[in-house]
Amino acid sequence: MMEKRICECCGSSDLESVFCDKTMVKTRAQIYRLEAFVVICRNCGFCFNSPSPVKEELMEYYADCLSINKAIPLAYSIEIRLETLKKYAGGNFIEIGGNQSDKFHGRIKGLFISARNIEPNSEIAAGSETIDKLEKNSVDVLAFYDVLEHVADVGDFLRTCNSLLNDGGVMIVEVPNIKYYPKNLMLLSAEHLNHFSPCALERIACRCGFNLIEISHAASRPFSFLAVFKKGKIKKYSGGYNEYLDNLACLRGGVNQIDRVMLKINNLRDKINKLKGKKIVLWCVTDFLYRFLEGYKLPQDVIVVDSDSRKKDHLSVPVYQPAEKLDLIRQSDLLVIFSPRNKTSILDWIFENTGEEFNGKKLEVIGCGVYGEPLQV
Ligand SMILES: [Zn+2]
Numbered sequence: 001m002m003e004k005r006i007c008e009c010c011g012s013s014d015l016e017s018v019f020c021d022k023t024m025v026k027t028r029a030q031i032y033r034l035e036a037f038v039v040i041c042r043n044c045g046f047c048f049n050s051p052s053p054v055k056e057e058l059m060e061y062y063a064d065c066l067s068i069n070k071a072i073p074l075a076y077s078i079e080i081r082l083e084t085l086k087k088y089a090g091g092n093f094i095e096i097g098g099n100q101s102d103k104f105h106g107r108i109k110g111l112f113i114s115a116r117n118i119e120p121n122s123e124i125a126a127g128s129e130t131i132d133k134l135e136k137n138s139v140d141v142l143a144f145y146d147v148l149e150h151v152a153d154v155g156d157f158l159r160t161c162n163s164l165l166n167d168g169g170v171m172i173v174e175v176p177n178i179k180y181y182p183k184n185l186m187l188l189s190a191e192h193l194n195h196f197s198p199c200a201l202e203r204i205a206c207r208c209g210f211n212l213i214e215i216s217h218a219a220s221r222p223f224s225f226l227a228v229f230k231k232g233k234i235k236k237y238s239g240g241y242n243e244y245l246d247n248l249a250c251l252r253g254g255v256n257q258i259d260r261v262m263l264k265i266n267n268l269r270d271k272i273n274k275l276k277g278k279k280i281v282l283w284c285v286t287d288f289l290y291r292f293l294e295g296y297k298l299p300q301d302v303i304v305v306d307s308d309s310r311k312k313d314h315l316s317v318p319v320y321q322p323a324e325k326l327d328l329i330r331q332s333d334l335l336v337i338f339s340p341r342n343k344t345s346i347l348d349w350i351f352e353n354t355g356e357e358f359n360g361k362k363l364e365v366i367g368c369g370v371y372g373e374p375l376q377v
Helices: 055-064 078-087 102-111 154-164 178-183 198-207 244-274 287-293 322-331 340-354
Strands: 015-026 031-041 047-049 092-096 114-118 139-145 165-176 210-216 224-231 280-283 302-305 334-337 363-365
Touching: 015 244, 015 287, 031 244, 047 244, 078 102, 078 139, 092 102, 102 114, 139 154, 154 165, 154 198, 165 198, 178 244, 198 210, 198 224, 244 287, 244 334, 280 322, 302 322, 322 340, 334 340, 340 363
Parallel strands: 092 114, 092 139, 139 165, 280 302, 280 334, 334 363
Antiparallel strands: 015 031, 031 047, 165 224, 210 224
16 A cells, blocks of 8 residues: 655655656565655655555565575675764664674674664564564664665654664664765665655754764765764754755656666667577576566576575576576676676676686676666665
8 A cells, every 4th residue: 555745854745756666576475566656845855755655564565575695795884884883882772674684783792782683574583573662761872774765754763763762862874865866776776765865864853853963975885874863952953955956956867877777778688689599697686687577588598597595486487596507607608697786796706616707798787887886785
């Protein structure tokens, strides 16, 4: 069920539709067709999705998603998180939505009296606690990294966070920065229901009882920004600037990037059709691969591999483990990587296991910029 939203930043319902998209996600138990309706508030410039799925459905969805594959490199830098956490060490620490965060939590043990991860994914924490059930005024440091963009009611979530914190407690937030959208493919993440600028986040948090104490680019993922807030009486809020034109330009820049990647996907289909009879390997079952396969009949001799065995039945064709198809990988005429962030680790793995190096016309990476930089995590 989808529900209309008004602007949580300024309360206005003067919204303009900018971008629509749909995609498919296979969870452990079912297939979800996600639809994204991105709007911008004309009164303040905050961008978000409306209508968006209701909270109960989102919780069901996240409970059933595949947890992060521990076999691939982390999508974030633990070192960068530690730099910030050191400044607020002591007391107790709670992370919300950390998914597979053992490595991260292993590194913060010495900084806090206790550290816990409250996670909705049932593959990690079967039937465990939710933030609604935590004791009020009991937390010293609360952190959530790339979580708030997935939340349908930001104010409700932040007010709950506020009630959990001790007076003077600290909330550490990282979210994708809309200002970077012209340089990435974040708009393709249909799960993202909010597209924050630093101003918009501060304004909403301020309405929920938080003062901004630190803001910077030093986020643990390359597409996000870091904001640190303190619970307490609101001292100041400098806002009021309408970011409508700025953020509209960012969304349009993001749409341009998507057009480019869709063009690349079309060109790739043509290339594969022309290579009829040659051996081709498609690597990683990601959103890019779903988009590539949509409405396209995969020729014979094209195989799909993914190191995550949970994905073996995710397509209408089999998904093999790379180790099962070493000979075919070694002999293939074209390798297509659909997970740009993991390009280096995949190429290293192939070299170690087959002795082959893929580059030039034998390699395509979907979701990269003009310099080969990954445009999505
Ligand atoms: Zn607004």
